[in-house]
Amino acid sequence: MADDRSLTVIRAAVAEAAAGRAVTDETPLIQERILDSLSLLGLVARLEQELGVVVHDADILPDNFGSIRQIHTFVSTRSLRAS
Amino acid sequence: MTAADIGVEQESFDQWLAGLRFWAARADAAAYGWGPGPIADLLGLAVPEQLGGSGLGYRAACQALATLAEETGRSGLPFSLAAQMWATQEPLIAFGSPRQREVYLSGLITARMVGAFAATEYEAGSDLLSMRTTATRDAAGRWVLEGSKTFVTNGPDADIFVILARTAPGSALGGLTAFCVPRNTSGLTVGPEIAKTALTGARLCSLSLNACAVVGDAVLGQPGGGFAVLMHAMRVERALILAPVAGLMSRALQRAVEYARTRRQFGRPLAEQDAIRAHLVRMRLSLTSVGETLSATAADADAGRLDHTRSSLTKLHVSTEFNTFCQHLPDIYGGYAVLAESGVTDLIADAVASRFYSGTTDMQMKIIAEGMGL
Numbered sequence: 001m002a003d004d005r006s007l008t009v010i011r012a013a014v015a016e017a018a019a020g021r022a023v024t025d026e027t028p029l030i031q032e033r034i035l036d037s038l039s040l041l042g043l044v045a046r047l048e049q050e051l052g053v054v055v056h057d058a059d060i061l062p063d064n065f066g067s068i069r070q071i072h073t074f075v076s077t078r079s080l081r082a083s
Numbered sequence: 084m085t086a087a088d089i090g091v092e093q094e095s096f097d098q099w100l101a102g103l104r105f106w107a108a109r110a111d112a113a114a115y116g117w118g119p120g121p122i123a124d125l126l127g128l129a130v131p132e133q134l135g136g137s138g139l140g141y142r143a144a145c146q147a148l149a150t151l152a153e154e155t156g157r158s159g160l161p162f163s164l165a166a167q168m169w170a171t172q173e174p175l176i177a178f179g180s181p182r183q184r185e186v187y188l189s190g191l192i193t194a195r196m197v198g199a200f201a202a203t204e205y206e207a208g209s210d211l212l213s214m215r216t217t218a219t220r221d222a223a224g225r226w227v228l229e230g231s232k233t234f235v236t237n238g239p240d241a242d243i244f245v246i247l248a249r250t251a252p253g254s255a256l257g258g259l260t261a262f263c264v265p266r267n268t269s270g271l272t273v274g275p276e277i278a279k280t281a282l283t284g285a286r287l288c289s290l291s292l293n294a295c296a297v298v299g300d301a302v303l304g305q306p307g308g309g310f311a312v313l314m315h316a317m318r319v320e321r322a323l324i325l326a327p328v329a330g331l332m333s334r335a336l337q338r339a340v341e342y343a344r345t346r347r348q349f350g351r352p353l354a355e356q357d358a359i360r361a362h363l364v365r366m367r368l369s370l371t372s373v374g375e376t377l378s379a380t381a382a383d384a385d386a387g388r389l390d391h392t393r394s395s396l397t398k399l400h401v402s403t404e405f406n407t408f409c410q411h412l413p414d415i416y417g418g419y420a421v422l423a424e425s426g427v428t429d430l431i432a433d434a435v436a437s438r439f440y441s442g443t444t445d446m447q448m449k450i451i452a453e454g455m456g457l
């Protein structure tokens with residue numbers, strides 16, 4: 001599993017995209033339009049820079065970015081594969 | 084692969100590039116089109132060997148596009164080739180099924196087929212994700228496309244179109260799907276060529292889709308995965324679509340230097356006037372920075388570390404420098420700048436276009452700002 005640091009980074013990045021709206025780990029980020037195409041690119045850039053994971057274009061699917069929980073699961077599998 | 088192998092490859096690529104230069108400088112204008120020979124070789128440079136390309140990579144491909152533009156002095160053909168390479172071939176490489184690669188990718192890289200990418204619509208330009216073209220499944224399991232597309236580069240000649248359509252309401256992230264639609268599909272109407280004032284030789288058109296039905300295996304990637312296809316195409320295209328610009332600028336600078344050396348006013352060549360020399364030096368500065376930026380970006384792509392920020396920075400920087408470069412030209416040519424033979428206003432039109440295709444300057448700024456966490 002990815003460590004707590006990755007969850008902290010993901011929560012912080014999503015909170016910025018949410019611009020003040022309340023977000024839990026389960027909030028549907030795409031349906032509620034908290035993540036749009038541009039903020040998603042920003043989020044991907046942060047995950048790559050701060051967590052060192054590589055996000056391929058083919059990974060940009062709703063199932064991987066639907067909520068903080070899903071992003072965390074996705075990052076965990078990526079970190080495992082990389083190590 | 085050993086260092087010796089790489090040496091041999093580099094040597095044979097250099098030889099091939101010299102051949103391209105020779106061909107491009109001498110071929111009859113009518114020969115500049117899709118066909119076997121140097122153009123087909125070029126189309127396969129950045130395609131992995133196991134998929135039928137030569138696997139020499141993005142840097143080699145960008146060098147070849149710049150060389151073609153430099154020697155022919157034509158912007159349209161290299162733009163058309165680059166559009167196919169980055170927006171049609173790349174998505175097929177990354178997302179294509181074995182059958183799609185077998186039929187379409189191999190056709191494209193042998194220049195037996197022409198490919199086009201259709202995302203933009205009349206009402207969905209920068210706001211691309213507001214696109215209205217839909218695809219719905221009918222009782223027989225086919226996808227039925229309805230809507231229209233515009234600004235489709237290569238559309239008038241294309242055999243295969245990669246078309247983005249909405250397949251579910253709500254966010255584009257899960258609501259878009261990419262389709263491979265062959266030209267002869269019933270319900271697909273290819274419009275007449277759009278008259279334009281830049282990129283002469285590149286042909287664009289609109290498409291209309293009326294009950295245009297394709298079978299299930301026309302989906303490129305996954306149903307609902309169109310956003311990923313779009314992001315992939317845009318990441319590579321934004322980074323490398325301006326590769327020919329380095330060649331166009333190099334040619335224009337050589338010609339401007341020659342003109343300044345030979346044109347005499349007040350008893351001496353223009354090239355001896357400080358004001359003219361300053362223009363030429365600034366043009367050299369723009370050219371150097373464009374060449375180095377494109378080369379470093381293509382090397383990043385070869386190393387598999389091209390991110391969206393780098394792609395957008397490259398698009399923004401090269402298009403900005405191309406425009407800055409062009410602003411100097413009229414001051415060197417004087418009144419001759421508006422004569423067709425100088426090619427100055429054609430190049431200025433190409434520079435204007437470069438600020439808009441593959442996402443406008445404003446859109447690149449937004450992507451870069453997001454990547455900076457702003």
Ligand SMILES: Cc1cc2nc3c(=O)[nH]c(=O)nc-3n(C[C@H](O)[C@H](O)[C@H](O)COP(=O)(O)OP(=O)(O)OC[C@H]3O[C@@H](n4cnc5c(N)ncnc54)[C@H](O)[C@@H]3O)c2cc1C
Pocket residue numbers: 166200201202203207208209210233234235236237282287436439440441442443444445446
């Ligand atoms: C030569 C050429 C080839 C092309 N080939 C293709 C192709 O093969 N396939 C394809 O799908 N598309 C293609 N396009 C379309 C191209 O991607 C669009 O032209 C581009 O995305 C901009 O859309 P637009 O022209 O509708 O401009 P608009 O979106 O109408 O923009 C007009 C101006 O407003 C600015 N603007 C808009 N919204 C904002 C905002 N929110 N904030 C700040 N400024 C804003 C823009 O930056 C621009 O300066 C091509 C275009 C050209 C010129």
